[in-house]
Amino acid sequence: EYDKAYFQAYSDIGIHEEMIKDQVRTSTYRAAIMRYQDSIAGKVVMDVGCGTGILAIFCALAGARRVYAIDASDIAFQAIEIVKSNNLSDKIIVMHGRVEDVDIEEMVDVIISEWMGYLLLYETMLPSVIFARDKWLKPGGLIMPSHATLYMAPITHVARYRESIDFWRNVYGIDMTAMLSLAKQYAFEEPCVETISGENVMTWPSAVMRVDCNAVLPEELESITAKYKFISMLQAPLHGFAFWFDVEFDGPNHNRITKRVKSNEAIVLSTAPEDDPTHWQQTIIYFYDPIEVKQDQIIEGSITLSQSKENARFLNIRLEYSSGGRSFVK
Secondary structure (H helix, E strand, O other): OHHHHHHHHOOOHHHHHHHHHOHHHHHHHHHHHHHOHHHHOOOEEEEEOOOOOHHHHHHHHOOOOEEEEEEOOOHHHHHHHHHHHOOOOOOEEEEEOOOOOOOOOOOEEEEEEOOOEOOEOOOOOHHHHHHHHHHHEEEEEEEEOOEEEEEEEEEOOHHHHHHHOHHHHOEOOEOOHHHHHHHHHHHHOOOEEEOOOHHHEOOOOEEEEEEEOOOOOHHHHOEEEEEEEEEOOOOEEEEEEEEEEEEEEOOOHHHOOOOOOOHHHOEEEEOOOOOOOOOOOEEEEEEEEEEEEOOOOEEEEEEEEEEOOOOOOOEEEEEEEEEOOEEEEO
8 A cells, every 4th residue: 555655656747857857866867877888888778666767768868779667656658658759669668567566578787776765765665676686687787876875964953943943932022932842843753854054064974874786685774773973073052963865876796896986986976965955955853952062072872764664665763862961862
């Protein structure tokens, strides 16, 4: 049932418009396809979760011999028409269905997918890419993107707290502080997806998890726990933690001399606060009450991300943090 609702949501044009208009996302994928054109031209490609088919079309234009474009949402029917309109029906085969259910009778040289969700793993689409990799990708084949890293950092955001919480202290001269506890719950109970700037970040980020798409297993994604320790560069109220990710497009396995190409050689799609904004923005876990932090004060704890038992596409988050001798759990 939850899969049905999930795929139904992706039948909505608004989601696809937002993704395609995300210039950072779309242009980075296109740049990666062109960078590795030698690995795509004349080869068989699979696009997992193809949506409108834009990445499949980029691959076909880069010379792919055949592209299997797979999507379980009804947007696949529009993708078929888009492929026809661009005279690529001889190269691109659009398949309406889950990748776990479709029938393809040949191995593929390349798998491309834009599987990342908020907090990297929300929507849990990566297991479908892993399934496709294990079933159809030739040894030494190319996965795009090849690596992903989720980061976190403590943030200060006085303006956000002021507009959501402090607003109630004086409403047209009326004391509405009785609303504060409700306001905090309404504003900050769930993670918030919004754009912050590098100025909000109090210190260097810490990596929560790194994923090698060539090797990761589905069970490794069911629950991830990471410890962190930050030293604040600022004296400021700590309002919560921000999370963002980047993905790298490294070359095919068989071209690697070392296990991983240096980051400056890979094409990187970043959703960090200091980089150009994307539709993913950043994911913020706000505290109900800020903690006053001095410069060089330690902020430490652990974060656990686990798939929801009720709906595997959702994430449960447990955040433990301590600073200045006080400990908290959210």
